Amino acid sequence: MDTKLPDWDDADARLLDEASALIAARGTRGLTIAELAREARVSRPTIYRRWPGTDEVVRAALLRQTVLIVAQLSTEESTREDLVAEVLRFSDLFREDLVFARLLEREPEAFTQYSLERIGSSQRVMLHWLEEAIARGQGGGTVREGAPSDMSVMLLLIVQSAVLSHNAVSSLIGANEWRAELTRAVDGYLRP
Structure with missing residues (x-):
């Protein structure tokens, strides 16, 4: 799965950081173009x-937040145990x-609009990371056989459902x- 990320320049990043701060403080409905321009x-x-x-x-700000989170995850994990730990992370x-x-x-309800009605850019970032991690785990024999692209979609659905339903x-x-049950679900799904 090829994921092309926007090429945010410094000005874009600054605007998206301001948008994220407004969303964190006021929610998506509290973000207006006028307020963002002022801030x-x-x-x-x-x-x-x-x-x-x-x-x-809002979509761009959520994508940027997702990219910043995924950037903190390891791209070196090669075992199922590593992958499970990074998914929980x-x-x-x-x-x-x-x-x-x-x-x-x-x-x-924002997740319905921005995540659940369609597969968006933020989810594609996560799918790309999962697909590569699954392929590495398969190469080492600790993740079951199957198309990494298909498995990454199902794993995203499992984790997304658990995370969005947590509250x-x-x-x-x-x-x-x-946390223990999510660990078991992810590990069980990937286990050969």
């Missing part, structure tokens, strides 16, 4: 030259990220137990 101390046309509207700014980093934590806590089920399962 970033740029004109609205400067923003409109990069993105046609608020939805595109991703879930921790995702839930601890100020933007995603805010959305999970106060605006979970909803937190009264039914403790944090440590949730």
Whole structure:
């Protein structure tokens, strides 16, 4: 799976950082082009030259946050155990990220709009990382056979469902137990 990331220059990165800060503070509905321009101390046309509207700014900001999280993951893991540990690390980093934590806590419906209605750029970044990690694990014999592209899609669905539902089920399962069960689910799926 080839994932082409946007080529964000320093100005784009600064605007997306400001957008992320606004989303973390006010949610997706609290982000407007006018407010972003004010916070970033740029004109609205400067923003409109990069993105046609608020939805595109939100999508770009969420993509950038995902890229920053995935950049913290190992690209050297070669065993199933390493892959499981990194998937759990991703879930921790995702839930601890100020933007995603805010959305999970106060605006979970945003994930329906920006993640669940279609496979977006943020998910493609994760799919690319998973596919490569699965292929490395298969090369070492610790991950079962199968098309890494297909397996990465199913693994994304498992992890995405668990992470996005974590708050909803937190009264039914403790944090440590949730983590242990997600570990078993991911490990069991990948085990030869």
